[in-house]
Amino acid sequence: xxxxxxxxxxxxxxxxxxxxxxxxxxxxxxxxxxxxxxxxxxxxxxxxxxxxxxxxxxxxxxxxxxxxxxxxxxxxxxxxxxxxxxxxxxxxxxxxxxxxxxxxxxxxxxxxxxxxxxxxxxxxxxxxxxxxxxxxxxxxxxxxxxxxxxxxxxxxxxxxxxxxxxxxxxxxxxxxxxxxxxxxxxxxxxxxxxxxxxxxxxxxxxxxxxxxxxxxxxxxxxxxxxxxxxxxxxxxxxxxxxxxxxxxxxxxxxxxxxxxxxxxxxxxxxxxxxxxxxxxxxxxxxxxxxxxxxxxxxxxxxxxxxxxxxxxxxxxxxxxxxxxxxxx
Amino acid sequence: xxxxxxxxxxxxxxxxxxxxxxxxxxxxxxxxxxxxxxxxxxxxxxxxxxxxxxxxxxxxxxxxxxxxxxxxxxxxxxxxxxxxxxxxxxxxxxxxxxxxxxxxxxxxxxxxxxxxxxxxxxxxxxxxxxxxxxxxxxxxxxxxxxxxxxxxxxxxxxxxxxxxxxxxxxxxxxxxxxxxxxxxxxxxxxxxxxxxxxxxxxxxxxxxxxxxxxxxxxxxxxxxxxxxxxxxxxxxxxxxxxxxxxxxxxxxxxxxxxxxxxxxxxxxxxxxxxxxxxxxxxxxxxxxxxxxxxxxxxxxxxxxxxxxxxxxxxxxxxxxxxxxxxxxxxxxxxxxxxxxxxxxxxxxxxxxxxxxxxxxxxxxxxxxxxxxxxxxxxxxxxxxxxxxxxxxxxxxxxxxxxxxxxxxxxxxxxxxxxxxxxxxxxxxxxxxxxxxxxxxxxxxxxxxxxxxxxxxxxxxxxxxxxxxxxxxxxxxxxxxxxxxxxxxxxxxxxxxxxxxxxxxxxxxxxxxxxxxxxxxxxxxxxxxxxxxxxxxxxxxxxxxxxxxxxxxxxxxxxxxxxxxxxxxxxxxxxxxxxxxxxxxxxxxxxxxxxxxxxxxxxxxxxxxxxxxxxxxxxxxxxxxxxxxxxxxxxxxxxxxxxxxxxxxxxxxxx
Numbered sequence: 001x002x003x004x005x006x007x008x009x010x011x012x013x014x015x016x017x018x019x020x021x022x023x024x025x026x027x028x029x030x031x032x033x034x035x036x037x038x039x040x041x042x043x044x045x046x047x048x049x050x051x052x053x054x055x056x057x058x059x060x061x062x063x064x065x066x067x068x069x070x071x072x073x074x075x076x077x078x079x080x081x082x083x084x085x086x087x088x089x090x091x092x093x094x095x096x097x098x099x100x101x102x103x104x105x106x107x108x109x110x111x112x113x114x115x116x117x118x119x120x121x122x123x124x125x126x127x128x129x130x131x132x133x134x135x136x137x138x139x140x141x142x143x144x145x146x147x148x149x150x151x152x153x154x155x156x157x158x159x160x161x162x163x164x165x166x167x168x169x170x171x172x173x174x175x176x177x178x179x180x181x182x183x184x185x186x187x188x189x190x191x192x193x194x195x196x197x198x199x200x201x202x203x204x205x206x207x208x209x210x211x212x213x214x215x216x217x218x219x220x221x222x223x224x225x226x227x228x229x230x231x232x233x234x235x236x237x238x239x240x241x242x243x244x245x246x247x248x249x250x251x252x253x254x255x256x257x258x259x260x261x262x263x264x265x266x267x268x269x270x271x272x273x274x275x276x277x278x279x280x281x282x283x284x285x286x287x288x289x290x291x292x293x294x295x296x297x298x299x300x301x302x303x304x305x306x307x308x309x310x311x312x313x314x315x316x317x318x319x320x321x322x323x324x325x326x327x328x
Numbered sequence: 329x330x331x332x333x334x335x336x337x338x339x340x341x342x343x344x345x346x347x348x349x350x351x352x353x354x355x356x357x358x359x360x361x362x363x364x365x366x367x368x369x370x371x372x373x374x375x376x377x378x379x380x381x382x383x384x385x386x387x388x389x390x391x392x393x394x395x396x397x398x399x400x401x402x403x404x405x406x407x408x409x410x411x412x413x414x415x416x417x418x419x420x421x422x423x424x425x426x427x428x429x430x431x432x433x434x435x436x437x438x439x440x441x442x443x444x445x446x447x448x449x450x451x452x453x454x455x456x457x458x459x460x461x462x463x464x465x466x467x468x469x470x471x472x473x474x475x476x477x478x479x480x481x482x483x484x485x486x487x488x489x490x491x492x493x494x495x496x497x498x499x500x501x502x503x504x505x506x507x508x509x510x511x512x513x514x515x516x517x518x519x520x521x522x523x524x525x526x527x528x529x530x531x532x533x534x535x536x537x538x539x540x541x542x543x544x545x546x547x548x549x550x551x552x553x554x555x556x557x558x559x560x561x562x563x564x565x566x567x568x569x570x571x572x573x574x575x576x577x578x579x580x581x582x583x584x585x586x587x588x589x590x591x592x593x594x595x596x597x598x599x600x601x602x603x604x605x606x607x608x609x610x611x612x613x614x615x616x617x618x619x620x621x622x623x624x625x626x627x628x629x630x631x632x633x634x635x636x637x638x639x640x641x642x643x644x645x646x647x648x649x650x651x652x653x654x655x656x657x658x659x660x661x662x663x664x665x666x667x668x669x670x671x672x673x674x675x676x677x678x679x680x681x682x683x684x685x686x687x688x689x690x691x692x693x694x695x696x697x698x699x700x701x702x703x704x705x706x707x708x709x710x711x712x713x714x715x716x717x718x719x720x721x722x723x724x725x726x727x728x729x730x731x732x733x734x735x736x737x738x739x740x741x742x743x744x745x746x747x748x749x750x751x752x753x754x755x756x757x758x759x760x761x762x763x764x765x766x767x768x769x770x771x772x773x774x775x776x777x778x779x780x781x782x783x784x785x786x787x788x789x790x791x792x793x794x795x796x797x798x799x800x801x802x803x804x805x806x807x808x809x810x811x812x813x814x815x816x817x818x819x820x821x822x823x824x825x826x827x828x829x830x831x832x833x834x835x836x837x838x839x840x841x842x843x844x845x846x847x848x849x850x851x852x853x854x855x856x857x858x859x860x861x862x863x864x865x866x867x868x869x870x871x872x873x874x875x876x877x878x879x880x881x882x883x884x885x886x887x888x889x890x891x892x893x894x895x896x897x898x899x900x901x902x903x904x905x906x907x908x909x910x911x912x913x914x915x916x917x918x919x920x921x922x923x924x925x926x927x928x929x930x931x932x933x934x935x936x937x938x939x940x941x942x943x944x945x946x947x948x949x950x951x952x953x954x955x956x957x958x959x960x961x962x963x964x965x966x967x968x969x970x971x972x973x974x975x976x977x978x979x980x981x982x
Binding site: 050051052055076077078079080081082085086088089091092107108113158159160162168171172173192193194195196197198199200201202203205206294295298301 | 405408409411538539542543544621622623624626630633634636637638639640643714725729736737740741745846847850851854855856857859933934935936937938941942945946948949950951
């Protein structure tokens, strides 16, 4: 939002003020639906969920929309579930990286109140699972199996969990089935809820530096995977329906084909911005490249997106719909 | 529970006095009785443990609470279903949400239209006119921080949101305050509502407001306004009440209508106090806009979140610094309006020309800036201080990390875990009785009833075990806060130099968003309850220190001289004269300290404190209205209990 705003001329800004005022006057005359909030049609509003991989995707898309297609882009930072709600309320147009959430699709999708549509896969594959640092596997090679883990839960004891092993949970907004897995496999573990991804990563880094044991919820693509050497614990593969009862989940997390979610009204416009987002797919490697520039090298997200866009024209050119003139 | 009694006795004074010969009976001292109650409680816990914790002596059954949460979840589903069909929304909430959302966007556009140069000139000239050149320089420094941290646009977004929500808060708050000032019945009716609003953790009502007003700016503006309204109402009411009765009666006897009394006498005479309320409202709004970023409000809070998702403490600190500057500048400007001090004296005949010159200057600057194509401050021209901050942070972590981690483990093993076991492991009815007894002993039968009832309500909400665990954390954090606060406060009252050095640090501690120091707390104290405790102590400490300092400095010099001339040592002077005489301030410090610690419960959940705070955060993140709201209400109940118990027998606050 900020970058494009700077470019706007005086006239542009005045016209927009007028448009906002007009919208206000218009809506004050009749019943108001939430999607009538003042906004201009030239703005694409993208949800920004709180992990860096997501941010990488969103920033690259925003960069191309702004610089190559002349749109304004608003990135709104919200958690996963509230982003769906924002689509439903007409406040946002798209979620660019969705992990599962079948329940929400039932609620808001075509079967529910029909305010969102599935935009298909974005090319990224997501893995959620239980992770331990590689140095633990070196010392206890069997620890990445269910039986081995069960035997060694005492390694993970901390002052916080007393005589049970500690399982470090993920951020509260994330998809989880950890308690169900603990119960199903009868593991002597207690979940400590990190409460936020930032504190979880801080703690994992601290233990990693001291080579202390740690067992935690994590996922891939995630930039920390490049910084630390982590190993995933093997559980029986996910099968359809094995996670239906949240109190007893005798299987691993499913592999996610990450997808896009559009606001139905946005998809219906068939706008070039929609077509562009619809065409977009890229690989985990693409996302990690950008995410690492943001998280590890501490680059400004927009600068990181710019670097990637300059390096990879062959990847993103095909996303732009044919009939769109490249903007200056 | 011992935590409650220790600091309030002011070190040794209270208990020592109780043992003295003048007391007719040891049990007449409320502190001794409170200790007895706690002893009974611990004995009871031991007994039921010995009996093998039978089912009838366990935690509160959750049946009713579960049904309550399910009902709330049903309400949630209904709203989602009907938001764009029900007239309640089509003609009600949606208007508000569209109006507010647009208002924030409009103000932001105006700030944008003025360009960075224009905003700075208006801010500085305005500050000079109402508050003098010192404050004007501070405002200039604030804008410089916005610009040089590369956060100009974010700051303007935050400023727009603050302006909108403060306006809403004042539009509703001042008239309510006037009503409360003029009518005793209304005042009595609205006070519990205000108490409730102030204790309810902001996170817990984010979700309902998102549901009603839509995610993003509209809900953020309403939530911020709701959070900031109580002082506007309270202080306005106080101002109106403080107007001398004689003045009102004189005007009435001269035949003035009530409206005339209000506009010609009460409001003008209460103006200073009301402006103080405005000041407090703004300060609360500033602290809330950061939290509002959770629901998509953008701005500086967003910059902090962005930094945290990368675990970049330096960057978060940089954004935090911008907020601190914003808060201090707004405080000084509005504070100066209230006090009228340092306002440049301009003779009336020059006032219009000065205003005119100012306006011309603004117009010239804006036009010139727009002509050269300026907008927000160019990001290229910024100074990055995150690298040195990060280096410092890493050095501290490397230097003392092992010791702090060990301290953390000790605290868990010897303090938090046993206390939590005591509270969660005792039969619920025993806890209710103990709470009621404590309330009754320390603050009278009314407080006793409220305390007992609060705990029953917590049980009915279905979150008993979590609430007890949270209570144990709050008690420990409060004890640490009060011990440190009294110690530092005493030192501060001893040395003017120390006090002068400490004040800006306290200002910064009070305005720095807690998010900024949560992550360093984890790095030093390992994830879990201890970093949450540390963060709560940092947050609650400044007002406690200030109150203790003020209280001791308020002891008349003559009294101290008398004590010294009778041969008191310094320690005797402190423990027998100064602390007992500052009792009012100390009690208030205890009360404020505990309530502030409680308000950090939800923040603490972000670093692994779990319990009620986590359920509030979880409810918000997973759209579980029932769980989030029930846990939020339970926090209010805990607050009610702690507030009543620590208010003592003195008259209730205004």
